[in-house]
Amino acid sequence: MDVAYKPEQVERKAREYWDDNRCFEVDEDPDKDPFYCLTMFPYPSGHLHMGHVRVFTLSDVIARYQRMQGKHVLQPMGWDAFGMPAENAAIKRGVPPAKWTYQNIADMRGQFKRLGYAYDWRREITTCKPEYYRWEQWLFTKLFEKGLVYRKNSIVNWDPVDQTVLANEQVIDGRGWRSDALVERREIPQWFMKITAYADELLEYLDKLDGWPDSVRSMQRNWIGRSEGIELSFDVEDEDERLTVFTTRPDTLMGVTYMAVAAEHPLATKAASSDPKVASFIEDCKKMQAAEAAMETMEKKGMPLGISAIHPITGEKVPLWVANFVLMSYGTGAVMAVPGHDHRDWEFADKHGLPITQVVEPLDGSSIDISAGPYVEYGRVINSGFIDGMTFEQAFDAIAERFAEDGRGRRTVNYRLRDWGVSRQRYWGTPIPIIYCDACGAQPVPEDQLPVVLPEDVEITGVGSPLKDMPEFYEADCPKCGKAARRETDTFDTFVESSWYFSRYACPDSDTAMLDEREAYWMPVDQYTGGVEHAILHLLYSRFFQKVMRDVGLSSADEPFTNLLTQGMVLKDGAKMSKNKGNTVDPGELIEKYGADTVRLFMMFTAPPEQALEYSDDGVQGAYRFLKRFWTAVHTHAECDDVPPLDIDSLSTAQRDLRRKTHQTIAKVGDDMGRRYTFNTAVAASMELLNAVTRFDDSSPQGTAVIREALNAVVLFLSPIVPHICHELWEVLGHETAVVDERWPAFDESALEQELVEIVIQVNGKLRARISVAADADKDAVAAAALANENVQRFIAGKDIRKTVVVPGRLVNIVV
RNA sequence: GCCCGGGUGGCGGAACUGGUAGACGCUACGGACUUAAAAUCCGUUUCGCGAAAGCGAGUGCGGGUUCGAUUCCCGCCCCGGGCACCA
Numbered sequence: 001m002d003v004a005y006k007p008e009q010v011e012r013k014a015r016e017y018w019d020d021n022r023c024f025e026v027d028e029d030p031d032k033d034p035f036y037c038l039t040m041f042p043y044p045s046g047h048l049h050m051g052h053v054r055v056f057t058l059s060d061v062i063a064r065y066q067r068m069q070g071k072h073v074l075q076p077m078g079w080d081a082f083g084m085p086a087e088n089a090a091i092k093r094g095v096p097p098a099k100w101t102y103q104n105i106a107d108m109r110g111q112f113k114r115l116g117y118a119y120d121w122r123r124e125i126t127t128c129k130p131e132y133y134r135w136e137q138w139l140f141t142k143l144f145e146k147g148l149v150y151r152k153n154s155i156v157n158w159d160p161v162d163q164t165v166l167a168n169e170q171v172i173d174g175r176g177w178r179s180d181a182l183v184e185r186r187e188i189p190q191w192f193m194k195i196t197a198y199a200d201e202l203l204e205y206l207d208k209l210d211g212w213p214d215s216v217r218s219m220q221r222n223w224i225g226r227s228e229g230i231e232l233s234f235d236v237e238d239e240d241e242r243l244t245v246f247t248t249r250p251d252t253l254m255g256v257t258y259m260a261v262a263a264e265h266p267l268a269t270k271a272a273s274s275d276p277k278v279a280s281f282i283e284d285c286k287k288m289q290a291a292e293a294a295m296e297t298m299e300k301k302g303m304p305l306g307i308s309a310i311h312p313i314t315g316e317k318v319p320l321w322v323a324n325f326v327l328m329s330y331g332t333g334a335v336m337a338v339p340g341h342d343h344r345d346w347e348f349a350d351k352h353g354l355p356i357t358q359v360v361e362p363l364d365g366s367s368i369d370i371s372a373g374p375y376v377e378y379g380r381v382i383n384s385g386f387i388d389g390m391t392f393e394q395a396f397d398a399i400a401e402r403f404a405e406d407g408r409g410r411r412t413v414n415y416r417l418r419d420w421g422v423s424r425q426r427y428w429g430t431p432i433p434i435i436y437c438d439a440c441g442a443q444p445v446p447e448d449q450l451p452v453v454l455p456e457d458v459e460i461t462g463v464g465s466p467l468k469d470m471p472e473f474y475e476a477d478c479p480k481c482g483k484a485a486r487r488e489t490d491t492f493d494t495f496v497e498s499s500w501y502f503s504r505y506a507c508p509d510s511d512t513a514m515l516d517e518r519e520a521y522w523m524p525v526d527q528y529t530g531g532v533e534h535a536i537l538h539l540l541y542s543r544f545f546q547k548v549m550r551d552v553g554l555s556s557a558d559e560p561f562t563n564l565l566t567q568g569m570v571l572k573d574g575a576k577m578s579k580n581k582g583n584t585v586d587p588g589e590l591i592e593k594y595g596a597d598t599v600r601l602f603m604m605f606t607a608p609p610e611q612a613l614e615y616s617d618d619g620v621q622g623a624y625r626f627l628k629r630f631w632t633a634v635h636t637h638a639e640c641d642d643v644p645p646l647d648i649d650s651l652s653t654a655q656r657d658l659r660r661k662t663h664q665t666i667a668k669v670g671d672d673m674g675r676r677y678t679f680n681t682a683v684a685a686s687m688e689l690l691n692a693v694t695r696f697d698d699s700s701p702q703g704t705a706v707i708r709e710a711l712n713a714v715v716l717f718l719s720p721i722v723p724h725i726c727h728e729l730w731e732v733l734g735h736e737t738a739v740v741d742e743r744w745p746a747f748d749e750s751a752l753e754q755e756l757v758e759i760v761i762q763v764n765g766k767l768r769a770r771i772s773v774a775a776d777a778d779k780d781a782v783a784a785a786a787l788a789n790e791n792v793q794r795f796i797a798g799k800d801i802r803k804t805v806v807v808p809g810r811l812v813n814i815v816v
Numbered sequence: 817g818c819c820c821g822g823g824u825g826g827c828g829g830a831a832c833u834g835g836u837a838g839a840c841g842c843u844a845c846g847g848a849c850u851u852a853a854a855a856u857c858c859g860u861u862u863c864g865c866g867a868a869a870g871c872g873a874g875u876g877c878g879g880g881u882u883c884g885a886u887u888c889c890c891g892c893c894c895c896g897g898g899c900a901c902c903a
Contacts, residue, residue, distance in 0.1 A: 043903050083903065156901075167901040215820050219898075222819050292899050296817040344817090417900095424901065493901070532897060535820075540900095568821095569897080576896085605841070606828060610821090612896070614828055618842050622828095626841080628856090671832085681830070684840035691840090760836045765884040767836060791870080805883055811835055815883045 005631040007595025014727035024118040028521040032072035036522045037063040040530030041078045046104040048111040050570040053587045057600045059529040060117045064720035065673050068744040076505040078125030082429045082494045090460035097428040098456035115596045123508045127497040134451030135514035137433040141444035148194045158186035165425040168291045185286045190423035195544045199415045211563030216535045225416025232409030234309040245336045251395035254384035255338040255359035260321045262328040271305040285324050346374035422493045427465045429491025437478035437485040446479050499545035515554045528561035568612040597722035598624040604679040634729045646705045655706045662710040665689040666747040669717045760811040761786045763795040779806040786812040
């Protein structure tokens with residue numbers, strides 16, 4: 001054997017075969033069984049990183065495996081091309097975002113091709129192209145017509161020095177990343193999509209998504225945060241308007257000792273006008289970040305407004321506070337506080353010397369010390385007049401009824417989910433198709449004027465959006481009255497592009513409609529793969545868009561992704577790879593050194609998909625070494641060219657053992673790849689089989705026949721993972737057809753039969769011996785054999801046997 | 817802070833439905849081949865005691881259920897992801 005493994009040659013040959021034969025280009029064939037295999041498309045940052053290689057390899061393995069199962073597999077690829085990094089690069093290097101992005105796409109496409117992914121490149125999508133985003137603009141105008149979009153004020157991070165809006169990521173310790181100025185909260189008008197109109201459906205359908213991990217469904221359920229409660233209103237002294245609050249704990253109503261409103265609440269604004277201390281407090285509240293994590297971890301501060309609400313039952317005065325932890329954008333911007341039975345209220349009351357009263361006691365009647373901490377469980381109501389003695393449910397109903405009668409309240413359902421703010425004060429994004437007219441207000445751009453094209457030749461300064469300085473962009477005529485009007489210069493959140501791209505792959509060239517009839521052939525996606533970090537936002541927005549597309553008649557699918565696989569990150573030295581930490585590894589270099597197959601194998605073997613994967617140079621070496629062994633084993637065997645057909649009945653015990661191993665492995669690897677998605681154990685099992693073949697020293701005709709069967713199997717089931725080397729080795733094994741067109745091997749049940757099985761013997765649950773018994777031995781015989789064992793006798797001698805547990809084919813446990 | 821994960825040898829991991837803890841790979845060590853090195857091949861490798869047979873301990877920590885717990889339950893600790901403008 002003088003053929004050395006040269007990855008670059010082997011891989012080029014396989015690639016050329018796939019390209020020449022257009023192996024991965026698929027059309028809509030009604031006679032075939034379609035399987036849509038999709039990966040979350042990448043942001044074209046310019047260079048491939050290890051995370052990309054991992055997720056795209058995972059998806060590719062699934063696609064190739066399904067193809068071997070006879071499915072008509074679509075696997076497309078595209079680019080999530082709008083986003084901040086392009087603007088940042090433009091500021092840094094003076095290159096326009098469009099130019100930078102297109103160059104990156106070209107570079108990355110080349111790297112992907114080198115990795116041998118089975119993509120139908122004819123369907124490539126680039127979201128920053130007008131052919132793509134025009135349909136997104138079109139859908140927005142449809143939503144506008146349906147009343148599913150609206151404009152309202154909301155809070156952004158404002159950098160007072162750079163005069164620009166910052167992303168949460170660009171705020172570091174409360175300061176702007178470039179200017180280092182203290183960031184302020186600023187309210188500006190922005191467009192919102194009514195995702196809350198679909199809250200119930202998004203929640204209900206989670207139960208039907210049984211192809212999704214429970215963890216993701218659970219995160220989404222909590223994110224939507226449906227809660228049933230009562231909305232009730234309190235009169236406020238010297239005010240005409242009542243103060244409305246939402247509570248899920250009306251049973252604690254008599255325990256309200258104060259109330260709190262958000263800094264932006266009208267009552268707070270009013271109090272500030274006459275009280276400079278309140279005014280300065282509200283001013284301070286503006287200097288905090290918009291991110292929820294920052295809100296939750298910051299010090300809880302508040303200040304009395306000097307006015308009181310009137311308790312709706314007792315008529316007593318309840319002091320009104322302004323507090324930094326109450327959000328104007330969530331609920332009504334006001335809360336009732338029950339410090340006796342809520343953690344946050346208790347801490348706030350404790351700090352500010354507000355009264356804490358107990359109105360719920362444990363159902364078992366035990367006493368609690370409310371001054372030491374709140375009691376937050378459901379219990380029995382006390383100290384509460386007409387609801388005394390009631391359970392939570394009884395009190396809930398009683399309060400609901402009472403308030404409904406006097407028109408002060410109603411049962412209602414509240415969601416934690418907020419509407420989706422889609423406006424961004426950035427240049428590099430899809431222009432929001434709206435024209436503002438002084439006379440007619442905000443008007444959607446009519447269909448025949450779409451797309452609103454983003455000018456690509458611009459200069460980025462880092463101060464505001466260049467669109468605001470381009471009259472040729474923003475000057476427009478009102479679509480309704482024709483008078484001079486002003487075009488919206490904000491662009492969409494880039495999550496909008498990624499909320500429907502999966503459908504567009506079905507018909508990327510459709511220029512008369514957003515989606516055409518081909519959508520129905522491929523959608524929904526059978527297998528979607530991507531990082532866990534997208535478990536909530538991207539996946540929830542996509543689910544929302546799918547339902548919207550369904551409701552405007554573009555699709556009949558309720559959900560976009562039938563099965564979801566969330567993959568873990570790639571780490572080095574226990575930390576996420578990042579330029580800051582200087583611990584990045586360039587997959588391009590590895591591919592050059594070892595070939596694509598080695599990198600693919602390393603990724604699949606090192607950890608199961610859902611877990612974080614720790615990078616190691618030695619691990620890559622190991623993968624390369626295995627491929628060399630694999631290569632040598634197949635070539636060595638291929639030298640014996642007179643391999644006869646298998647004659648199962650004539651096999652020796654050793655030959656039968658190897659054949660059993662082959663068929664056990666076929667079963668195991670099929671299960672690992674098809675059901676469990678544990679590609680690491682599939683590879684391990686393949687290695688074991690190859691090790692068994694290498695150790696099997698038998699050059700008799702039937703010996704080589706058994707080896708041939710084993711090697712054929714190994715090449716077949718490694719072909720989704722390391723497709724290039726398997727393409728070559730399949731040919732070396734004498735096959736006329738390409739491995740890419742082969743079916744998954746079938747396993748022979750009869751090959752698995754065994755005469756003897758090993759049984760473990762325990763005494764009191766501790767391993768004491770192993771014995772070999774006939775596979776069909778009955779329980780009593782196995783127990784008797786176990787008792788007869790010498791070492792077992794040492795441990796049971798002189799003791800009474802209390803119990804004997806026999807698990808057939810596995811173990812015996814003798815309890816003394 | 818809240819929600820969701822994870823924690824097993826020197827390292828990555830395996831043990832799928834409560835039934836042999838450490839498969840497979842890496843590292844390290846010993847050996848073969850070689851003038852030498854690389855590559856390759858063979859062997860050992862959870863820890864402690866022991867010449868060996870074997871014994872004891874052991875899956876983040878503390879408890880519990882069970883004949884039997886890495887696996888189920890309760891309470892902690894640590895690490896990671898998400899928290900609505902990173903994608």
